[in-house]
Amino acid sequence: MTLHGPGLVTVGLGLWSSLRRKARTPTPLVTKRRRLCLWHGRPSLPGFARFLQLFAGTPTRRRHATWRGPLLIIFWSFKMDIMNDGDDDRKAGSLILRDLKLFNEATIFMKEKIHKDLFFKVKGEFQRLAESAEWYWDCETKKNSDKANLEELWVAPPQWHAKDKDWYAWFQLERRDNHHRDSHQIADLMGVGQTEFGFRFRVGHYWFGGESAWNESCKTIDDIAQRLSERGWFYEGKGIFFRPFVLSAALIIDAWESKNADWAAILKPLVQSLDELKDDVLIFDALIEHARSKTPKSKEAMTA
Numbered sequence: 001m002t003l004h005g006p007g008l009v010t011v012g013l014g015l016w017s018s019l020r021r022k023a024r025t026p027t028p029l030v031t032k033r034r035r036l037c038l039w040h041g042r043p044s045l046p047g048f049a050r051f052l053q054l055f056a057g058t059p060t061r062r063r064h065a066t067w068r069g070p071l072l073i074i075f076w077s078f079k080m081d082i083m084n085d086g087d088d089d090r091k092a093g094s095l096i097l098r099d100l101k102l103f104n105e106a107t108i109f110m111k112e113k114i115h116k117d118l119f120f121k122v123k124g125e126f127q128r129l130a131e132s133a134e135w136y137w138d139c140e141t142k143k144n145s146d147k148a149n150l151e152e153l154w155v156a157p158p159q160w161h162a163k164d165k166d167w168y169a170w171f172q173l174e175r176r177d178n179h180h181r182d183s184h185q186i187a188d189l190m191g192v193g194q195t196e197f198g199f200r201f202r203v204g205h206y207w208f209g210g211e212s213a214w215n216e217s218c219k220t221i222d223d224i225a226q227r228l229s230e231r232g233w234f235y236e237g238k239g240i241f242f243r244p245f246v247l248s249a250a251l252i253i254d255a256w257e258s259k260n261a262d263w264a265a266i267l268k269p270l271v272q273s274l275d276e277l278k279d280d281v282l283i284f285d286a287l288i289e290h291a292r293s294k295t296p297k298s299k300e301a302m303t304a
Contacts, residue, residue: 115186118252119148122189124171125267126153129274136161150185150197151175155274157281158286162207168288169203171277176234176242191246198244199273201233201284209295214239217294224287233281239287245269 096103111260123139130137137155156170174187176195183193205211218239233241247269255261264271 007110042169068179100180110184110186114256115184116148118186118189119150121267122150122270123153125270125274126155126173129155129277133278134158136167155277157278159285161206166207168207169201169284171199172202173197175244176244188250190249191249192249196244196246198242199277200236201239201241203239203288203291208291213295214291217291220294221287221290223282224290227283228280231276231283233280239291243273244274 052055187193208214
């Protein structure tokens with residue numbers, strides 16, 4: 001399921017609205033005669049139904065989930081077979097402008113509260129791994145707390161440290177498709193955005209004789225790529241690997257309801273992915289050694 005345009009702020013709208021008031025009578029969200037749309041585009045109805053279950057509650061839960069009733073879910077009726085992009089854009093824009101004040105409040109709340117709270121919990125897990133495994137980690141956000149960017153978090157084992165602040169390689173928290181930047185980061189982190197978050201293995205090309213030399217050495221790493229594939233890593237080419245993970249949207253929503261949220265359960269996919277890096281390093285060490293053996297200039301760089 002892909003969210004576009006106004007759909008990207010829907011999570012924030014729902015949570016913001018739930019904090020403002022309680023529902024008295026839950027409103028049915030799905031009828032046989034109406035098709036509901038929440039975002040710009042043409043989503044499949046089954047995918048949308050699953051999204052509604054998360055935010056509106058299942059039929060058996062909805063009567064008890066009083067906070068979900070007042071969710072401001074932007075939707076309208078339409079017929080899929082006659083809808084065109086121009087009509088969709090106009091209706092989406094009209095709905096946003098009619099409730100611009102609430103959209104603005106929701107966007108600010110998403111950025112300043114929801115995003116930051118989740119960011120610092122994720123950041124804490126990076127620090128936990130670094131301290132327990134005696135690894136290095138960093139994030140520019142710790143120097144500027146107003147810039148809570150998930151994609152600035154990274155970790156690396158000590159043997160990948162070159163000198164000063166340089167590294168042979170490291171694991172960066174990033175999104176799978178670098179071209180998709182419209183979604184909120186936490187939407188992608190929760191699996192309801194345009195792509196997914198995960199760890200990407202990155203290298204400092206300078207230490208391997210330059211980018212061309214590194215790329216050339218990676219033409220003969222089929223055995224290494226196979227071993228990493230068996231551990232859930234996707235080969236993106238040129239010696240770069242990516243392994244995704246998703247945090248449960250349902251658990252995060254429940255956390256906002258509860259005063260005693262179980263963040264250990266919420267962050268479990270992240271924690272598992274971080275801990276697995278410690279075992280994956282042995283394979284990536286083999287990749288680095290392979291590149292060193294194929295690029296004589298890398299030895300010159302390492303001794304410079």
